[in-house]
Amino acid sequence: MNTPYRDSDRHPDAHSVVLNPSTLEALCNRISQQVAHRLSQETPFLTRKQLSERLQIGERTVSSYVARGRLPKPIRLGRTVRWDWNEVKSFLRTTQTKRVRKHRNNHPNY
16 A cells, blocks of 8 residues: 555654655645535535534424524425525525624614
């Protein structure tokens, strides 16, 4: 196996590896490229489960928030239900801005 370090690079008291700056930079660039590639492959349409995972809320909470207008309604294609992630982000930004304005208008200390 071809590794970016030599055995002499290992610190004698640890299981870690000491990388020189150029190797570390190359490793960071590779990780950044992999993350960017993965993000570009993501579909913007999410299932209820995927949306709940991204928002870190339960699936039933997603349904509740949609019913109360705290999340946008999903796109329905037959029996398939999906949320457009870009629309959800935009909706949340707009909703958050309205809440901040309302809060500030009710409290003169802002």
